[in-house]
């Protein structure tokens with residue numbers, strides 16, 4: 483596709499995504515405040531590794547102090563600046579709580595490949611640029627503003643509302659959401675957890691520019707497999723029959739040629755029902771089948787590797803992502819059949835957890851759909867299968883209904899910059915998101 487076509491598609495996308503109702507002067511002031519705080523937040527350095535979130539905790543603490551919203555900070559590794567902040571608005575307790583969840587840490591940057599300072603929060607061409615603008619300081623800010631606005635507007639609540647900002651998501655999550663799930667869940671015990679894993683997408687699912695708000699209701703299972711083969715070591719000049727690397731590469735070749743079958747699960751079925759056929763893209767491919775990526779091959783002796791020594795073992799790692807209903811044991815049995823060679827051993831690096839699919843006929847889902855349509859009448863809202871892992875897994879395990887949801891438009895080309903270079907979000911996207919998020923939380927939590 484050439485540049486002109488890309489530019490014109492992009493322009494259409496922006497035109498389609500213009501929200502209605504943004505003119506209310508009170509909202510304009512709130513949006514300005516949100517943008518201003520968002521830029522300050524982007525400037526906090528929370529790059530992981532090392533994952534020190536002290537600046538972000540200070541940022542939130544200062545604001546919650548000023549607004550008179552109670553919160554607690556739980557340091558899980560004080561020395562290295564790892565900790566979590568939990569803010570809390572009390573409700574009548576008539577209904578179970580809602581928890582808004584976001585991670586403060588961001589992935590590292592490759593400085594030389596950025597056009598602007600990744601921590602500068604520069605505004606240019608209608609975008610706010612910076613690491614974390616899409617993953618996921620944008621969520622953190624609109625969640626915080628939603629809580630602040632409920633407090634300022636003295637809305638009485640039927641349920642407790644929690645705001646949880648965590649560390650450590652970009653590594654294991656153990657010191658962040660894992661720690662909270664382990665140590666604080668009894669006090670929180672939320673019915674709903676709102677996390678990352680959904681956007682107002684354009685060009686993700688269909689070939690047209692429809693604005694589609696995806697709400698993550700389930701995740702694929704992360705299944706990392708290690709393959710080991712063993713042979714006879716020796717000098718490269720006199721090859722033995724059993725070369726571990728040849729055994730391995732033959733097996734990997736068979737896996738490369740193997741196409742996992744298409745399997746439409748209920749979430750993807752619902753997407754197709756609401757949208758029509760999905761476009762042929764790597765993203766949609768991953769929604770409809772188990773995927774296999776070869777990520778590591780290791781078979782040599784010495785450091786640096788010796789060119790003339792045949793190793794007696796060879797190892798590979800497959801990053802497999804399984805549909806929620808796939809049994810990992812059956813999947814491994816299938817791979818063994820494909821490889822058809824007893825000399826290749828397959829084992830888990832870590833056995834995948836059971837995948838839980840959240841229902842999508844709930845009050846929360848309906849509120850998301852309704853409030854999104856208020857601002858973007860032409861949009862479609864649908865449940866979505868998240869193809870990567872998020873912190874929600876810790877809380878799904880606890881029985882919470884977890885949704886991944888950000889109510890701002892993001893095109894595929896913008897989305898691709900997550901964890902990449904020049905990550906940026908349209909300023910208009912943050913502006914619409916704060917309004918919709920607040921209205922969703924208000925609709926679901928307000929007392930009657």
Ligand SMILES: [Zn+2]
Nearest residue numbers: 585617618678
């Ligand atoms: Zn994230």
